[in-house]
Amino acid sequence: MTTTITLVQGDITHHSADAIVNAANSSLLGGGGVDGAIHRRGGPEILAECRALRASRYGKGLPTGQAVATTAGRLDARWVIHTVGPVHQGPDSDPALLASCYRESLRVADELGARTVAFPAISTGVYRWPMDDAARIAVETVRNTPTAVEEVRFVLFDDRAYEAFARRLG
Numbered sequence: 001m002t003t004t005i006t007l008v009q010g011d012i013t014h015h016s017a018d019a020i021v022n023a024a025n026s027s028l029l030g031g032g033g034v035d036g037a038i039h040r041r042g043g044p045e046i047l048a049e050c051r052a053l054r055a056s057r058y059g060k061g062l063p064t065g066q067a068v069a070t071t072a073g074r075l076d077a078r079w080v081i082h083t084v085g086p087v088h089q090g091p092d093s094d095p096a097l098l099a100s101c102y103r104e105s106l107r108v109a110d111e112l113g114a115r116t117v118a119f120p121a122i123s124t125g126v127y128r129w130p131m132d133d134a135a136r137i138a139v140e141t142v143r144n145t146p147t148a149v150e151e152v153r154f155v156l157f158d159d160r161a162y163e164a165f166a167r168r169l170g
């Protein structure tokens with residue numbers, strides 16, 4: 001099955017998809033950027049499930065490059081898939097870990113049976129990954145990952161992100 005990749009510009013919390021991916025931090029307890037926006041608009045149910053995950057499977061936090069799902073609360077989605085991108089020039093500044101975020105999110109989406117998945121540009125905000133390189137890794141990884149997801153939609157917040165992804169998509 002082929003996966004269609006689409007690009008839109010905007011706020012991911014205003015989009016509808018089976019699963020919306022969150023560029024979380026390893027604490028899973030919320031943060032700024034897209035993470036803050038998802039918790040604000042999605043409401044307290046998401047944080048409650050994140051806290052439960054911290055208390056059970058992820059006592060030390062969700063490792064960089066991994067992904068885990070919760071409810072989507074009040075968002076127009078069934079699930080939020082939280083993934084932790086690497087911090088550019090931080091201790092785990094490895095492009096393979098950024099690729100892993102996309103691959104693992106799709107693996108979790110497949111486990112859930114999600115058909116449409118919306119991604120932000122992981123690691124390109126507070127984590128400072130250069131936009132062009134992040135777009136290359138995102139598009140290549142989604143193209144090369146076997147999945148039953150029918151549509152992957154990149155929801156890019158600003159012109160710079162949208163244009164970088166559009167160049168990569170060709």
Ligand code: ADP
Binds near residue numbers: 032037121127129
């Ligand atoms: P990270 O910590 O992984 O860098 P950020 O949330 O700081 O995560 O930024 C990731 C990307 O998400 C940035 O390009 C930022 O502009 C973008 N972004 C921030 N808020 C939103 C939103 N509401 N919807 C979509 N993208 C967003």
